[in-house]
Amino acid sequence: MPSSKSRNSPFDTQNERGGDRLLQIEAVYDKVPVGLCYLNRDGIFVTVNDQLSRMLGVSSDHAAGRSVEDVVPDHAALLRASLVAALKEKPIPDHKMQRGTETLMISAAPVTNDLGEVAGISVAYTNITNMTQISERLAEIEQRTTYALESAGQWIWDMNIATNRVWRSPQYRTLLGLDPASPAAENVAWDIVHPDDKARTIEAFEDVVSGRKPHFEAVYRVQRGSGGEAWILSRGKIVEYGPDGSPLRLLATSVDISSQKQIEEELSLTVRLRMELERKLLEANRKLKKLSESDHLTSLPNRRKFSRLLKREYERARDDGQPLALLMIDIDYFKAYNDVYGHLAGDRCLVQVGRVLSKVIGKGTGVVARFGGEEFAALLPGASVDEAADIAATLLEAVTGLQLDHEDVPAGRTSVSIGISALAQLPPSTQDGADALVNLADRALYEAKRAGRGRVRVWGSFSTD
Known part of the structure; x- marks a missing residue:
């Protein structure tokens, strides 16, 4: 009956032939580019090559003679399971393990003693983090052919x-x-x-x-x-x-290398799908941003977008010493229009007025937005007060030219009132100049309505008493 020492330690250096085999395996282990170790049937590290020492961050001297729980507690259970499978003469599956930013493939094979009994397992650690996986896998397979050429x-x-x-x-x-x-x-x-x-x-x-x-x-x-x-x-x-x-x-x-090729193809497919998803997400984000900055009825920029544009153009005009004008535009008697013709007709009126305003303003560098309710705002970068007044007069004519009936007003046609303010009208010490432009244009708009509607007023060109 063989001794337990012979049974559990097939490569014990006290056995001349076993010692030679251990030296041979250690020599092979130190020459391969993958991490290799030998565990006896008790889960004790017998030998660890330099590559595995670097991978695990432990020295071979520290690992030799110690259990897997002491040396690699993070995956000791995996090694134990492989050892149990080997002792039961069952297949030992390969496993992937994440270690920091690296992915390792752990493969194990049974090792028998001179009596043909399973005395432990040889374990290989292969870094498959990047596409050098093919060459690393080949090195691992070549090493495993020492025990089973067919399985390689x-x-x-x-x-x-x-x-x-x-x-x-x-x-x-x-x-x-x-x-x-x-x-x-x-x-x-x-x-x-x-x-x-x-x-x-x-x-x-x-x-x-x-x-x-x-x-x-x-x-x-x-x-x-x-x-x-x-x-x-x-x-x-x-x-x-x-x-x-x-x-x-x-x-x-x-x-x-069919399995590696399959991984490459799956990875390539994943990359393509991810790129397509990112493209769709970017497109969706662009659409969402556009929706968040657009008026749902007229499709013009909304007040949020207009306020951002106004602040940007105000700072640019102020820093560059360029003119800037702002128009506040209001549909006259719009509440009465809704009461007479209904809200659906009122919506159509807003759309038509917004379209004609955009057509006129769009001929230059300006932008028109729906400010809220029946009120619109137009920003005119580079426009002086006189130029802004000319554009406003054109807007009045364009809206009148729509010939939208409005039987509840004296003129019988839908019209707009317009108030104008300009950067040049602000004192140099003005704080929050963008908001100040809106306030002045609003006050000019109020004056246009007070004067009878359907007209233009420029801030500073009328008495504020």
Whole structure:
């Protein structure tokens, strides 16, 4: 009956053969670019390579001889579950783990002692944070072929460059779902490569043969025996040259990267969907902003938008010493219009008046907005008082020209009254000048109404007594 020490510690240095095996594994561990460790059946770290030490932020000396709970408490349960699966001879699934800003793939495989018993697990940590995942995954698979070549999904091939023939190891038949019992044979190079990928693959080969590149690397599709396609990554180098320096043999390995390709495609789809979503969100935000700044009835800028424009233009005109005029426009007897013709007709009246005001003001650099109720406001950057008065007179004529019946007023037609104020009328010490312009134009508008409506008044051109 084997001792518990032999059973639990297959690589104990007291056992000469076990010690040699441990030294071999440690030598292999230190040469690979992925994080590797060996846990015995009790969940104790036996060996940890330098790469894993850096990943986990612990030294190999600190980890060796300690339990997973002591060294990696954040995912000790995962390692314990993998160890239990190995001891029960059940498949050990791969797991992803987020560690800070990095994503790690954790893979484990059972390790047996000289008696064929499971003595622990070999665990590999691969950084799959970015698209270097393919090469890192390949390194991990190559390491795991030490224990199970078939599970690595890898084959070796040797190409005779002179004859353009290639020998492939039997594993490629298993990987592609072909009959593994078929004898290995030499085939024409690139015969298994998908037609659409062949030119690119041969170009990569010619780059190596010509010396333009030191290594061969190509990604291409091959047909599976059961149907469908597999994505293959092949890497190799020239290993034999003739006396004249011409390349004779290319030795390479191939590995199935279909799962990585699927991840790339899913990621690409996710990126496209996200970009489309962002585009739609930006468009929706633009529409929402426009709606929030527009009057729902006339589609003109609302008071909020007008106030922001007024403040901006006021500050610009004040700083640059440029003229600026403001018009407050009110539909005369509008309440009576609603009472006589109804609110729907009143809405149509507002829309028509707003449209004609916008048409006149829009010929220049000004902007007209619905200020509230039956009142509109027009901002005229660069306009003097006289120019503003001319524009106001044109507005009066344009509204009258609509010939909207209004039987409850003396003229019998809808009209507007307009009050004008200008930046030049404000004292230099005026505070809140934008609001002051509105107040002065309002007072001028009041004077226009008091004088009989359907007319224009400029602030400062009438008595305020």
